[in-house]
Amino acid sequence: VTELGRPDPKGRRLSAVSIAVLYPEMLGTYGDGGNATALRFRLKARAIACEVIEVSARDRLPLSCDIYLLGGSEDGPQVFVAETLASAGLDKVVAFGAAVVGVCSGMQLLGHEFPGPNDENRPGLGLLPCSTFAAGEGMPRTVGELVVRPGALGAIGDLVGFENHRGQTVLNPGAVPLGRVLRGYGNSRSAAPHDRVDGVLEGSVLGTYLHGPVLALNPLLADAVLSWVTGPLPPVDDAEYDRQVAQARGRRLS
Amino acid sequence: VLDPTAHSRGGAAARLRLARAAATTASALSRATRRGAGTTIGGRVALAIAPDALAGVSRDRVLACVTGTNGKTTTTRLLSAALSHTLPVLTNGSGANLTSGLVGALSSDLHRPAVLEVDELHLPGVVSSLVPRVVVLLNLSRDQLDRTSEAQRAAAGWREALPGLGRSTVVANCDDPRVVWAAQASPNTLWVAAGQTWTADGHVCPHCGYPIRYDIEGDRSGHGPVWSCQGCGFHRPTPDAVVAGDRLLLPEGEIARISLRLPGRANLSNAAMAAMAAAELGVPASAALSEMRDIGQVEGRYAEFPIGRRRVRLLLAKNPSGWAETMQLVGTGRRPLLLAMNARPVDGRDTSWLYDVPFEQIAGHEVTVTGAAAADMSLRLTYAGVPHREVHGLRQALLASAQLHGGRADDFAGMDAIADYSSFQELRRLAANGE
Numbered sequence: 173v174t175e176l177g178r179p180d181p182k183g184r185r186l187s188a189v190s191i192a193v194l195y196p197e198m199l200g201t202y203g204d205g206g207n208a209t210a211l212r213f214r215l216k217a218r219a220i221a222c223e224v225i226e227v228s229a230r231d232r233l234p235l236s237c238d239i240y241l242l243g244g245s246e247d248g249p250q251v252f253v254a255e256t257l258a259s260a261g262l263d264k265v266v267a268f269g270a271a272v273v274g275v276c277s278g279m280q281l282l283g284h285e286f287p288g289p290n291d292e293n294r295p296g297l298g299l300l301p302c303s304t305f306a307a308g309e310g311m312p313r314t315v316g317e318l319v320v321r322p323g324a325l326g327a328i329g330d331l332v333g334f335e336n337h338r339g340q341t342v343l344n345p346g347a348v349p350l351g352r353v354l355r356g357y358g359n360s361r362s363a364a365p366h367d368r369v370d371g372v373l374e375g376s377v378l379g380t381y382l383h384g385p386v387l388a389l390n391p392l393l394a395d396a397v398l399s400w401v402t403g404p405l406p407p408v409d410d411a412e413y414d415r416q417v418a419q420a421r422g423r424r425l426s
Numbered sequence: 427v428l429d430p431t432a433h434s435r436g437g438a439a440a441r442l443r444l445a446r447a448a449a450t451t452a453s454a455l456s457r458a459t460r461r462g463a464g465t466t467i468g469g470r471v472a473l474a475i476a477p478d479a480l481a482g483v484s485r486d487r488v489l490a491c492v493t494g495t496n497g498k499t500t501t502t503r504l505l506s507a508a509l510s511h512t513l514p515v516l517t518n519g520s521g522a523n524l525t526s527g528l529v530g531a532l533s534s535d536l537h538r539p540a541v542l543e544v545d546e547l548h549l550p551g552v553v554s555s556l557v558p559r560v561v562v563l564l565n566l567s568r569d570q571l572d573r574t575s576e577a578q579r580a581a582a583g584w585r586e587a588l589p590g591l592g593r594s595t596v597v598a599n600c601d602d603p604r605v606v607w608a609a610q611a612s613p614n615t616l617w618v619a620a621g622q623t624w625t626a627d628g629h630v631c632p633h634c635g636y637p638i639r640y641d642i643e644g645d646r647s648g649h650g651p652v653w654s655c656q657g658c659g660f661h662r663p664t665p666d667a668v669v670a671g672d673r674l675l676l677p678e679g680e681i682a683r684i685s686l687r688l689p690g691r692a693n694l695s696n697a698a699m700a701a702m703a704a705a706e707l708g709v710p711a712s713a714a715l716s717e718m719r720d721i722g723q724v725e726g727r728y729a730e731f732p733i734g735r736r737r738v739r740l741l742l743a744k745n746p747s748g749w750a751e752t753m754q755l756v757g758t759g760r761r762p763l764l765l766a767m768n769a770r771p772v773d774g775r776d777t778s779w780l781y782d783v784p785f786e787q788i789a790g791h792e793v794t795v796t797g798a799a800a801a802d803m804s805l806r807l808t809y810a811g812v813p814h815r816e817v818h819g820l821r822q823a824l825l826a827s828a829q830l831h832g833g834r835a836d837d838f839a840g841m842d843a844i845a846d847y848s849s850f851q852e853l854r855r856l857a858a859n860g861e
Contacts, residue, residue: 204778248631317775334778383778
């Protein structure tokens with residue numbers, strides 16, 4: 173077990189990375205549970221211990237994990253999840269410096285507003301500088317391959333994945349998107365092609381519409397998220413895995 | 427033409443006759459030129475001539491339809507077998523489950539009873555034309571989310587359409603909360619605790635979005651998991667019949683044995699649903715079950731064919747719930763497994779769902795991966811820690827897999843080929859050609 177750099181809130185050094193998968197039975201419709209699998213894999217490749225905790229709706233929210241993952245869901249459970257996480261204090265874990273990754277409806281409920289069951293706007297957790305609205309009458313659901321060129325995270329390559337959402341996400345003035353959309357729509361289908369962006373980044377909280385799962389298809393993004401809590405990570409030498417990743421990404425970049 | 431209504435009434439009957447004749451010809455041509463069963467093309471031709479043909483060919487017969495995410499084709503086959511004891515029934519056995527397929531299947535005869543599988547999103551659009559005596563609702567779970575829709579929308583469609591059925595009986599799996607939510611709208615419902623291995627789509631209340639909890643004690647009682655919503659109290663209705671292992675507990679305390687050549691828990695469930703539907707149509711459940719016993723394969727599913735020194739069993743798995751059942755079938759061991767995945771538009775192009783499947787469980791098997799989406803499957807298996815190899819081309823992969831030496835002495839000769847929809851059709855063609 174590698175000794176990690178970041179002291180936890182009580183001043184101890186981390187000996188293992190703990191990952192909380194939030195409400196997988198409710199936020200697990202789109203395969204995003206694979207993000208935890210990918211993070212664990214990237215840690216194991218560096219001999220860093222890792223604990224994945226699946227937090228179900230009946231459990232108390234653990235406040236001491238390093239990374240919190242929220243996946244995509246159907247519309248139904250979003251209100252319950254937002255209310256539950258607000259009263260459980262997800263904002264505290266962000267203040268402690270934990271990383272949070274929200275995908276699709278996971279991102280939507282981390283923002284300031286999201287559309288409820290009858291498309292009325294509901295308050296989100298306010299941890300990401302964005303708001304999501306129901307698509308206008310007659311606007312089709314946004315479904316297809318999504319390729320994003322990240323802007324703020326350094327040289328991690330283009331991000332590939334699949335988007336499938338009805339909500340349209342608008343960033344607050346000055347908010348930083350995950351990146352520019354090269355293929356697909358990302359946050360908003362009404363944006364002009366050259367203005368399309370996906371996701372949003374605020375400190376160690378990341379939102380995106382990329383399924384795939386995003387961290388499995390884009391291991392350098394997984395490493396970026398991990399490095400927020402571990403500090404700089406050494407590269408991984410696994411030629412066969414790299415070949416498989418390149419092959420799976422190649423299908424989507426061609 | 428002085429009375430336009432008289433003209434249109436006589437015209438409608440004539441049009442239907444013409445439409446059926448054209449459908450029969452088109453189907454026969456399609457079969458003669460080996461383009462397939464011809465059910466769908468026949469139906470398309472008929473609908474072009476008589477757009478309301480479905481109501482016309484449904485009107486004068488006893489009709490049952492079967493729908494759900496998984497098990498439609500198999501349950502349709504089992505119910506057909508159960509009813510054919512007295513009179514051969516019409517069915518769309520080749521999986522032609524959209525309007526054109528239904529019309530095609532019903533065009534050859536206007537009076538014989540029919541058992542039809544109906545696409546789950548298509549049901550609301552056709553059910554008022556079909557006026558089925560019995561509707562079987564098997565299950566609803568995530569499936570090809572990029573080309574269809576979330577399971578909740580399918581459930582909402584059912585819930586809206588079922589009240590219009592009047593005197594029909596709905597046979598519904600009460601272990602699936604969404605099925606219950608939809609079926610509650612029907613005036614006559616028979617609840618069957620048919621079981622559900624995959625519950626990941628049953629944890630959000632379809633009424634209120636709050637969590638649904640499952641009572642494990644209920645599970646241990648042998649009467650299936652009892653579930654209820656923590657928000658609004660929506661809960662599992664009291665079942666009229668219960669699947670307990672290979673027994674079907676019937677109303678009035680009768681117990682029937684479910685003995686099938688078809689393998690797996692899911693097929694016990696399918697057989698139970700079919701038996702309860704048969705009972706509604708006049709064939710007692712236990713008699714219905716004995717008619718199902720000797721069915722060994724359904725449209726290639728579970729079929730076995732020799733390749734080299736091996737017997738290859740064909741398994742279709744096209745979504746996470748299907749995979750969950752398939753996992754139980756292949757079990758543990760070193761038996762070679764061929765995983766064929768194309769992810770073509772007809773299969774759903776988005777492969778994110780592979781991460782919903784606990785592939786870790788097949789780590790002991792000798793795994794070979796092939797198909798147009800082999801790269802995605804391969805990466806998924808690596809994340810799951812499953813050693814495997816990738817072979818280009820389905821035929822080559824099949825041969826390579828058959829030459830592996832895994833397996834205990836008693837299953838040395840067997841292997842499983844698990845495929846998504848389009849690669850399953852390719853496998854069936856290879857098997858038929860004796861490759």
